[in-house]
Amino acid sequence: MRNTYIENNDFTDALHSFCSKFNPLSSEIIETKNSLNRVTEKAIFANVCDPIYNAAAMDGIAVCSKDTLTASEINPLTLNEDQFAYVNTGNPVKYPYDSVIMIEDVIIDNNKCKITSPSHPYQHIRCIGETIVASEMVLSSKRKITPFDIGGILASGNETISVVKQPVVTIIPTGNEMVESVSSLKEGKLIESNSHVFSSLIKEYGGIPIRNKIISDDANELEKAIQKAIAISDMVIINAGSSAGTKDFTKSVISKLGTVFVHGLAIKPGKPTILGVINNKPVIGVPGYPVSAYIVMEKVVKPVIETLLGLPISSRPKIEAKISKRVVSSLKHEEFIRVALGYVDNDYFAIPLERGAAAVMSMIRADGLISIPKHSEGIEINTKVSVELYSSIESIKNNLVIVGSHDVIVDIIGDSMPIVSAHVGSMGGILALKNNSAHIAPIHLLDENGEYNISYVKKYFEPNSMALIKGVGRVQGLLTEKSNPNNIQSIHDISKGFSFANRQNGSGTRLLFDYLLKKNSIDSSLITGYEKEYTTHLAVAAAVKNKIADCGIAVLSAANIMDLDFTPIANEEYDFLVPVKLLNDPRVINFIHILKSKDFAEKINKLGGYTTNNIGEVIIIR
Secondary structure, three states, X not given: OOOOOOOOEXXXXXXXXXXXXXXXXXXXXXXXXXXXXXXXXOOEEOOOOEOOOOEEOOOEEEEOHHHHOOOOOOOXXXXXXXXXXXXXXXXXXXXXXXXXXXXXXXXXXXXXXXXXXXXXXXXXXXXXXXXXXXXXEEEOOOOXXXXXXXXXXXXXXXXXXXXXXXXXXXXXXXXXXXXXXXXXXXXXXXXXXXXXXXXXXXXXXXXXXXXXXOEOOOHHHHHHHHHHHHHHOOEEEEEOOOOOOOOOOHHHHHHHHOEEEEEXXXXXXXXXXXXXXXXXXXXXXXXXXXXXXXXXXXXXXXXXXXXXXXXXXXXXXXXXXXXXXXXXXXXXXXXXXXXXXXXXXXXXXXXXOOOOOOOHHHHHHOOEEEEEOOOOOEEOOOOEEEEEEOOOHHHHHHOEEEEEOOOHHHHHHHOOOOEEEEEOHHHHHXXXXXXXXXXXXXXXXXXXXXXXXXXXXXXXXXXXXXXXXXXXXXXXXXXXXXXXXXXXXXXXXXXXXXXXXXXXXXXXXXXXXXXXXXXXXXXXXXXXXXXXXXXXXXXXXXXXXXXXXXXEEEEHHHHHHOOOEEEEEEEEEEEEEEEHHHOOOXXXXXXXXXXXXXXXXXXXXXXXXXXXXXXXXXXXXX
């Protein structure tokens, strides 16, 4: 039976209402030395002073300060052996001594010492209780303990402390299509990886994860698994089965065992989330798609775990950044967009990544997350947005921002230096440079005269403001299945009803294809699949490999990687456009160094289809 209705509850209201149903867990006593990242159950007070005696803060001599009053540079004072005592850092300074003079300021002469300046009472002495006074509060309640906190707690004489118990969270992965390992992969089966991501996140949030075996799409089996999990844990997460399909049983089983408070949040991705309670314990149905699952873990599961720990709901650090392109959004949801971040011309730029709920690589590449509020139609280019950070500011500032045409060689460069790349096509790269939102734009733009790149640079930029870093010569061609069973040999053959994998509008490959269609007097309406766009050469190759398309246009290296047949149709120049003012930027200098390196040449030669005659040469466009 299909669940036909998923609500669209306001996210903030639903979350706060749900979290308010739970109290912090009970406490336990643990050894202080093992308390890192645990949460204090109550305030911790000092049992002893630190230090518990007057301690020397320097190596030197302990003296009575009143005996040193006459010392000066002009009239050094000699102290007899009964007027001082040698001390090392940490030694007790006992009566009658009340001051320490550093050994560097002492002239030793047999058993006597000369000093050239007076000392004052308790100079270079850590007095009793100077750091911590017995009975003072060392840490407040509901505080996550840091490494430095551990030192202070131990110094205060607390070898054990009371902390909030860590929530035990059972994760139940579901789905007939899920398998545990790659050895079980076949058509119709997928590797179950979400639960392992969840386990790591739960540890990061402060909980203790327990991973259940994969449960098939069977209501009775799921019910038994949830009952067992409720008995041994403080919280249960059920992954997948939260939507409205005929095999989605999570809502009905939670309803049978407890109460469903929410089914459906006004967020994207993550709408099918279920918030339920069984035996006064939170039970959360998390969508199965990886990006949806992560968003719900971060935005829902994390706050619930923090509530069980007695902590306030937290958020990651944020910065302001300019959005690098227009982003359209639905009016019905609060939408979370993954972004890569770069630092260009003293501004942070947020580059939106692929938005699909299954686009797991967008999470790997993301430096942060932005939110588009409900009832908003989107964000215009260059608008400042608040970005929740996943990466450090230092790493973001080290990134070389590469926006433009895709080629595998950009990924190879990214293995040798920190880069942020966005595959928006050659024209998209030119727009990014016009907006100062990128350092480098890979381009391969063919004009009507058959010339690559230079005419486009002259069209869009002032003379002497831009430079081309020569990249590679590469071969574009038609990709077909091995042995080319349909005998697709030319642009004309594509128009005979074969399905085609096209590149996105604005990409150099798309411009080349359109140029060839025009040259051969072929209307694009005759190309089956012309409207379906792919953002990378590898995506085109994958479409052909998996028989989604009969053929596509891409570079030879993509065909080689996917083991496809390749029919050459054009040689082209794939270069890197950069503002002249950035040629002395250390990141750009490193980029050019990598292009010219023997190691880089060896790597791209293995791929095939490239020439490197003038690679790394810098040409100022006059």
